[in-house]
Amino acid sequence: VSSNLLLAAAYVYDAQYNRNIPFETSPQAVRLYYLYNHWTMETATYFFIFVNLCLALFEEPSYTHLDATSLVEVLCLLVFFGRLVHFAKVTPRNVFWKDTKNICIMITILVTLIDLIIYGTLKISNMQSVRWSRPLRPIFLINFAESRQIRRAFRSIRNTLPEVTYVFLLFTFSVLMFSLMALKLFGDRNLRTVDGSPYFTNYLEIAFDLYVLVTTANSPDVMMPAFDFSWWYSLFFITYVIINTYIFMSVFLAVVYNNYRKHLKNEIRKLAYMKRHKMVEAFNLLKVKEDTEFVVKEAHWKQLVKLVAPKISMAHRELLLRISDDEQKDKMSFVRLADLLNIQVITMKLHSHPLANWIPRVYNSALSLLIRSMVQHKGFVWIYDVIILINAIFIALDEKNPFISYAEWVFLSLYIAEILLKVYTYEPRTFFAKNQFWNWFYASIIVAALIATVLNTTLKTTTKYNSQQVLDIVLILRVLRLIRIIDSIQRFRVIVNTLINIVPTMLTFGGLALVVYYIFAIVGMEAFHGKIQFFGNSTSPYALMCGNVALKDSTFARAKYCKNNFNDIASSFIVLMELTVVNQWHDILSFSTLKTPPLKLFIHQILYIDFSSIFVAFILEAFFVEY
Amino acid sequence: VSSNLLLAAAYVYDAQYNRNIPFETSPQAVRLYYLYNHWTMETATYFFIFVNLCLALFEEPSYTHLDATSLVEVLCLLVFFGRLVHFAKVTPRNVFWKDTKNICIMITILVTLIDLIIYGTLKISNMQSVRWSRPLRPIFLINFAESRQIRRAFRSIRNTLPEVTYVFLLFTFSVLMFSLMALKLFGDRNLRTVDGSPYFTNYLEIAFDLYVLVTTANSPDVMMPAFDFSWWYSLFFITYVIINTYIFMSVFLAVVYNNYRKHLKNEIRKLAYMKRHKMVEAFNLLKVKEDTEFVVKEAHWKQLVKLVAPKISMAHRELLLRISDDEQKDKMSFVRLADLLNIQVITMKLHSHPLANWIPRVYNSALSLLIRSMVQHKGFVWIYDVIILINAIFIALDEKNPFISYAEWVFLSLYIAEILLKVYTYEPRTFFAKNQFWNWFYASIIVAALIATVLNTTLKTTTKYNSQQVLDIVLILRVLRLIRIIDSIQRFRVIVNTLINIVPTMLTFGGLALVVYYIFAIVGMEAFHGKIQFFGNSTSPYALMCGNVALKDSTFARAKYCKNNFNDIASSFIVLMELTVVNQWHDILSFSTLKTPPLKLFIHQILYIDFSSIFVAFILEAFFVEY
Ligand code: NA
Structure with a gap:
């Protein structure tokens, strides 16, 4: 049962994260699969992909004679190869060799190695050559199993291509027709462009100019010589822009959006099917016969949840158990487990304030109570909104003025005081809960501003060296503080939260x-x-x-x-x-x-x-x- | 019954065309209402609206001393007033005075008259003044009952405004924040733009420049001085463009589209309700009790259809009768009549070719049959596709060459021959049926090209005067002929037909x-x-x-x-x-x-x-x- 439980947990885990890797079911392979999916392994892979991409920063042509980049690249390739070998041990052999992603990675590793060897050999014999395999580096980013999302986006684009191609051909036809008309209408007029060169005399150049006009980049310059000749000719260009810029671009968007939506629906349907399939497999591993139907025993269910989500609290687990109707889990209620695990449960524990435990007499004194009720009052928010507006004006003023630069310290103190007062009044763990995005954002900006300002002042007074980078960061942080004003207006918060969610x-x-x-x-x-x-x-x-x-x-x-x-x-x-x-x-x-x-x-x-x-x-x- | 029938027909007519005018039900008012909706009256109204708008072409500042325009304007105002009086006689008095559209028209007429009188008086005493009422002219276009579609579009825009305003405010806030950041980062750097003026030193100018950057119109110029100073600063502009151009513009589109769709659904639901309501009223006028339920007798039904759609054929009417299930029309089947009338019935009459009746022996001779089978062959279409491609090349070549200009006659003859052959083979009434858009389009282009070419040649040879306008038209028509190639490819035809439908x-x-x-x-x-x-x-x-x-x-x-x-x-x-x-x-x-x-x-x-x-x-x- 223990190995079955481990396997079932792997299935549930995959269902929960929409993972779709076929793996061997032997206990050893399952253990390897757990290791493969461990967050440290995934992070390390991404880190080396990132390092590999960043190599371009240190390579020729920008910096020469840095053979260290080649060594790092070999190291990256080794890591990628190791990751691939690990994957090969997890997945059945015939599946592994049929997967184009794996083949892609292997070929890219091989090709890059060959390129490195050729380049190294030529360099030793003092010959210049080109590192032609470098554009292949993003292949690692796309083809490792973790980049599901990016691959899905690529598929979306590929799926729109056939339809878009027809619209594009029609669009090209339209541009070519208009070019022909332009050649006939303006070619023999002896018109000149603003820099004196002949206007619309060569067919290919006309086609290019009109193509640029679709992107509106040379409007209205491309039209002016003809327009100067006669205002009737502007109708030609207006018709052109309406048809090729506005209508065709909208049609492009419509076709792409239509296909994208269709494709997305298919993908989601497929994902839901895969999820269900995996949960059924997990169920089949743990089921026992009770009366006429198969069920999963509550003990097994609890062990499974502990394996899949070791971090969730006892109370949360009990809650999940209650939601899944019966004591004995039948197939129906078991299958929903993956979705249930994905629901974020916000535990609103009514902690008492730590200060109320440590120094209850001070914390509950009359003065303390007054402060706390003041902070909780609506006026407190309003006062700080006004302070922010005043601060915005001060930022816009010239800071060479010593009075202004002194005011900056006052504002910073006020903001720090606000955070301290809030933490004093509300419970710190509630104030900095996971879902309190704005509190986190705001506190980190203030703390960063404090550190940067202190650093800047220290540098200025001790070394007489005015660091531009630190000052720039201070300035940006100072302006970012103003964003807080959005949080005060309900409708803005809705839009911003939507943006954060996308x-x-x-x-x-x-x-x-x-x-x-x-x-x-x-x-x-x-x-x-x-x-x-x-x-x-x-x-x-x-x-x-x-x-x-x-x-x-x-x-x-x-x-x-x-x-x-x-x-x-x-x-x-x-x-x-x-x-x-x-x-x-x-x-x-x-x-x-x-x-x-x-x-x-x-x-x-x-x-x-x-x-x-x-x-x-x-x-x-x-x-x-x-x- | 006759006056009831007339009233019922008016209801059905309104339902059929989604018209929504409340009118008096007295026989006289109904007759006036018929006159009001007559196509000549509607066309006349549109004509005078058009004339009124066109007055701007002949007025100051472009041309002075044209008092004829004032006279024409007064005439237009009289027509509008007459139309309004007509409408007042049709519609109940309290409805008329509650409708803002009518009030708008009346006020506009009055204001324009006052403006005209002031202007005329001042002109007589030789004083210059401004015709300030002219921007009001489009009010007539919007507010006459016929412009339902435009008003609906206006409503759509108005409905998106509240939501868009919030996004716009947030967007403005973002631009202002970035401007403040830009002022702080670049204001003291002593940078210069390409024409030597100070770069990013004035807050309002920065805000304007960054606003222009949202429309991408000054990219990358606005960034270059900062970018030249340090490449780090380009990140500021890239972040700015991503947030304010790409994300915000997409969000604008999403919000507008979302609201537009929601609003459109409401409008359609309302229209459907109104239609049903009108049809029920018509039914109530004509119903008689039969057994337990109310019905409309077949004789009445037929009279009604004759009144509403006098032009449809006997066969079509019989078809409609059969589709509406029963002999006696109950409420259910009667209500559907308005929709049934809107269905375009394509009558595929198998006419025999007129020539087959006039000269049967010639038309059915061996040669004639050969020609007809050749025209019907697929190769015929291919040959003409090839001819068009060759023609495209000839058009691109220089027409000063006499050989090329001679070829133009050959191509024109070939195209005319094609049309004649097709009309000879297929029945003319089928070839030029209402739904044969491409045949109509193509034939009219060829005929126009023939007329223009002949006219151009005549002008050239007889008067030695080479008319530029006629030549331009000839050239455009010559290129337009090439569009035909689209019709040969199925996928293109689908897209183009979609475009024609929108x-x-x-x-x-x-x-x-x-x-x-x-x-x-x-x-x-x-x-x-x-x-x-x-x-x-x-x-x-x-x-x-x-x-x-x-x-x-x-x-x-x-x-x-x-x-x-x-x-x-x-x-x-x-x-x-x-x-x-x-x-x-x-x-x-x-x-x-x-x-x-x-x-x-x-x-x-x-x-x-x-x-x-x-x-x-x-x-x-x-x-x-x-x-
Ligand atoms: Na542009």
Whole structure:
């Protein structure tokens, strides 16, 4: 029974966390499976995935001669391999080899090793080469079993692709048709753009310009020469924008959202089925025949819950037992256990205040009672709302004034006094309960502000060295304190709580974005590294053209975009972020396409359209569920 | 019975078209009500509303001394007043005076008359004054009973406002907080923007710049000075864009869409209730007692249908009769009549081809049969698809080449031959049936192209005058022919048909946009007329600063935006359209705000956010229903 209980607990555990790993049922394998799922193992895996991704920060082209990165990478690969071997021991052999995720990881490990060996050999013989396996690193993030959510998001995107492709083809057709019309209408007019080049004379350039217009990035410049010629021609562009920007983009969103919702429903149905299936298996392991039906004995049930959720209190366990109707658990009530375990029970223990136990006479004295009733009064909240508003004005004023910088200490003391008074009045464990998000948030900001301010003042007075970083953090923390005002207004709190609840969804999307950005950033660094240089505030002609003669007099150089380059991973991420924001993207990318057909942009933008639609669909659905 | 029948028919008619006008039930009032709803009267009303709106085209500031416009306006007002009096005779007096729509129209007529009299008096005494009642003109478009759809759309927007306001306040709070942070972080750094002015030193300017960043219009320029100083600071802007552009805009969309859908459901439920209520009233008028229950006799039923839908065929009426189960119509089956009448019955009459009747021997000869089987063959469609692709290439080539311009005649002949062959093979009435959208579209484009091409050639050869307008139309029609390729691919046809089905929804939205744009355009013309001037290609310094010294060296003048002005109604609409597209809007609007706080922009953008969200919500919902 003991090994059966362990196996049943594993099933219940998987059902509870929507895990879907087929594992061997021998007692030894089950024990290994427990180890595999232990939080330390999972955290370690994520840590090494993170380290592996971060290697790009220390590698060429930003820093040279750091062979330490290669050593760390080998270490990461070893960890990944170990994790995979562990997984192979847990799961049945034929299942393991059929799973593309495992094959993917193995091939990636192998390919990376080969790349490292080639690179090392060439380096020893003093030859430059490219670490071409680096864009593969996000594969580890996607394919380890823990990244279920990200994989699900990827599947959502893949599922929308067929439908989106048809809309996209139609959209492309529409752009090409309008381009042809533009060529016929404006090609022979001898019009000039604002910088004097011929206007709308080349078909491919027209198609590109009109494609940029869909993203609105060159509106209204692209229209002005034709509009200056005759105002009738503006109708062409207005029709174009209405059809291709507004209608087509809305249709994209509609199609993506529709598919996403459909797909999500299927996934949820599948999850519910898997959960039930696992619970039934657990039931079958523990069932005994009583009269005509099979049941699980209460003793077994209690042992199982202790195994699955060792941390929950005795009272909580008794509560679960009462909710599951009968003394003897039949199949129906047993299957619900996984869901019951997921319900967060908020234990509102009526602790008496610790001070009331330690120094009851002081804590219950007349003065103490007065203070406590004052803190509990509504006016206390109002007074602090007013203090925050005054503080906001003081922050906006110039802090060079010594009076203002003195006031900062007063405000900080007031906030600390508020927290202390609240902890004095309410029970500390209640005040800092798990679900009291705002109390936690607010207290940590105040404490951090206190530490940073003290540190800043100490540095200033002792070493005469004014640390910019610490000061910046102090300033940000000071402004963040003002967020508290949201908590005072009921309707704002509802919206913010909704937003906080959809954070997990957004993080999943963030993981997805990280994967895509990382690949683009690494490839971009290899391709464009060093093409653009930033020389600070230098005004030499070479610095003004970003160290690239091809950029002389370009919009890119004129707008001082020199720091938008692919010279290191941080800059690459920032450039990619700017491209996602879409504005001026054609100017930002001008350096990378110097005279080459802008095919890359098209691909990037296809991605962008599907990407941003998926993001909106994510938020829409998450918001509808939570709001 | 006859007057009862007329009244019942009026009820059924209203139910069928979702009309909701309470009218008097005296025979005379019912007859007046029929007249009121007659299509000529409705068309006339719309025509005069349209004329009234179009007056702006001929009025100052664009053209002066046109007192004809005032006369036409008085005529329009008379028509509106007549229509209102007619309505007052139809509807019960207390209902008429309680309806805000009628009061609105009356006040607007009165106010406009007063304005006209003041304006005329001042003009006679040679004094300049402002026609301040002109922005009220769209009120007629909204408030006449016929504009049910536009009013419903307005109600949808109004219903989303309370919820959206809270999100908007939170959003504003977020922008203001970030502005405060930006002031603290960058205010004392002595940074300079690309044109040398101080960077982020004034709180209000920061708030405005960051607000523009939400619309992405000044990305990445607004970030570059801070980014050049240290790449860490780019994180501030990236966080800002993620929170305020992506998340908040998605939440706006989610809230608007959610409310819109909820509201739409209510409206539909209300409509269904009204419809049923009207049908029950009609039933009560015609019912007779038969055995234990009330019924409508078949003879009455037939008379009623003849009255309500005089145009439907005998066969169609018989079909309706059969569908409504019993010989004697009880209440249940009678109520469904309004819905049944709305079902479009496509009568697939198997007409024989007219030529087969006129010249049967020729039409059924071996050659004729061969031609007809060729046309019906799949290869025929493929051949024409290939012809279209070749035509597309020819269009893209330079038409100065005489060979190319000769080819155009060949293609035109081929297309005409195709239509003739199809009409020869298939029955003309089937080919041009109401539901054959593509055949209609295609044939009209070909015929128009033929007429325009002939006209163009005639003009060219006879008068040596090459009409640009006609040539432009020829070119556009030539490209539009290529759309046909969509019809060949099933999946494209589905999407396009969906789009065609949501056209009514989009037109409603277009009416709404027209109202908003019209008001802004008129007010903008009064406020900014003449401030900016466009001097064609002149390169004099005065022309280069758009005739306004304040614009010297501004981005506006440098980008040659001089034609983006409020000097006439067409330009005003184009500028408003550009502002809706959002890109560069802060530059376009720079002239109108010269040194004044940008409050107007905020209002405009609030409108924009709600406006575009509503548009997307419209399309999403319409698309989900149709797709
Ligand atoms: Na933009």
